[in-house]
Amino acid sequence: MTQNKEWPLYEVFIRSKAGLSHRHAGSIHAADDQMALDHARDTYTRRSEGVSIWVVRSSNIVASDPAETSAFFEPAEDKIYRHPTFYDIPDGVENL
Amino acid sequence: MNADEARLAYVLRLGDNALILAQRMVELVAVRPDLEEELANANFALDYLGQARLFYSYAAELEGKGRGEDDFAFLRADNEFRNFLLVEQPNGHFGDTITQCVLFESFYLLQLAALTTCSDSRIAEIAARAEKELRYHVRHNAQWLVRLGDGTAESHTRVQASLDRLWRFTGEMFAPDDVDLEFSAAFDGPDLAAIEERWCANLASILETATLRLPESGWMASGGKDGRHTEHFGFLVAEMQHLQRAYPGATW
Numbered sequence A: 001m002t003q004n005k006e007w008p009l010y011e012v013f014i015r016s017k018a019g020l021s022h023r024h025a026g027s028i029h030a031a032d033d034q035m036a037l038d039h040a041r042d043t044y045t046r047r048s049e050g051v052s053i054w055v056v057r058s059s060n061i062v063a064s065d066p067a068e069t070s071a072f073f074e075p076a077e078d079k080i081y082r083h084p085t086f087y088d089i090p091d092g093v094e095n096l
Numbered sequence B: 001m002n003a004d005e006a007r008l009a010y011v012l013r014l015g016d017n018a019l020i021l022a023q024r025m026v027e028l029v030a031v032r033p034d035l036e037e038e039l040a041n042a043n044f045a046l047d048y049l050g051q052a053r054l055f056y057s058y059a060a061e062l063e064g065k066g067r068g069e070d071d072f073a074f075l076r077a078d079n080e081f082r083n084f085l086l087v088e089q090p091n092g093h094f095g096d097t098i099t100q101c102v103l104f105e106s107f108y109l110l111q112l113a114a115l116t117t118c119s120d121s122r123i124a125e126i127a128a129r130a131e132k133e134l135r136y137h138v139r140h141n142a143q144w145l146v147r148l149g150d151g152t153a154e155s156h157t158r159v160q161a162s163l164d165r166l167w168r169f170t171g172e173m174f175a176p177d178d179v180d181l182e183f184s185a186a187f188d189g190p191d192l193a194a195i196e197e198r199w200c201a202n203l204a205s206i207l208e209t210a211t212l213r214l215p216e217s218g219w220m221a222s223g224g225k226d227g228r229h230t231e232h233f234g235f236l237v238a239e240m241q242h243l244q245r246a247y248p249g250a251t252w
Helices: A031-045 A064-076 B003-027 B036-063 B067-074 B093-113 B122-150 B153-169 B177-186 B192-209 B233-247
Strands: A009-015 A023-029 A054-056
Touching: A009 A031, A023 A031, A023 B036, A031 A054, A031 B036, A031 B122, B003 B036, B003 B067, B003 B093, B003 B122, B003 B177, B003 B233, B036 B067, B036 B122, B067 B233, B093 B122, B093 B153, B093 B192, B122 B153, B122 B192
Parallel strands: none
Antiparallel strands: A009 A023, A009 A054
16 A cells, blocks of 8 residues: 555444434444444444444535535524414323 | 263363363453454353353263363363463464464364254254354354455565464364364264364465465464463463462452
8 A cells, every 4th residue: 555545434324223213323444345344243233232223425415514504504493383282281191 | 991981071172172272362352452352252252162161061061070160171181271382372462363363263263163063952052053153153264364464565474374273283183183083983973084174175265365474384383272272371270260369269
């Protein structure tokens, strides 16, 4: 090896048990997709944290721009009627 | 040799292979090429250490002389270990380690699979647990062999050289001796001839993908199963046992 090239970055998503959704666990470096899956397994599921792993190249994730935060998220802040807080829940109903 | 003696010897061999390979991997802790492989190596070493402990604990029960797992690991002389010569070979470069692991583990996985159906329930239980761990080892290391073999001209040349150099230590795994024959006959254990056939087929398929050449079968080294080890082995044992030898009975 004449140069020490960095491997691409992958984001790791772990599902902790059946029925739950995958959650972002962190990121790892790997040379290819299979290696990314192995590295994710070895790095993030050593203590039985998961039953399923997704990995995705970080460069393939399209993220919202922090500079656009006001346009993206603030308009929702004063729309309280979008929250289902105006209904009377009958007594004895725990989950609606 | 009766069936009980063969079983004790067989279980100790399984423990010795696992312990000695674990020790070689422990030597690589903190020197792997990147953090992720570092964790993979440490995980693998711990898998082997766990297997060695299970085999030694069972061997201690079978022997019934009051020895425990630590006695087997730390208080036997080098010529009392019965591991394959392959697993004791010193670490070279990364490709050497990967090749050594692929050669041994693709055998060990088949051996464990066969042991899950043997008539000794304790061995079958340990084998079932270890087999799951080994399926992942083989997957991980075989992928690496393919990457190195089918990688750059440099990596291809070096890993082919690793393969050619380590090849001579593979014959011992398949040459049955009294312990193998007696254990298999008495406890419905592995058929080494059948395992060799499948091992060759599996390995040929990995090597083809890796664009590597299967070495020609030639002279094979042997002796590990009888306690005659290669010159590197004494140093490994000395380092592994140093603490218990210098401070007998030390605990923390």
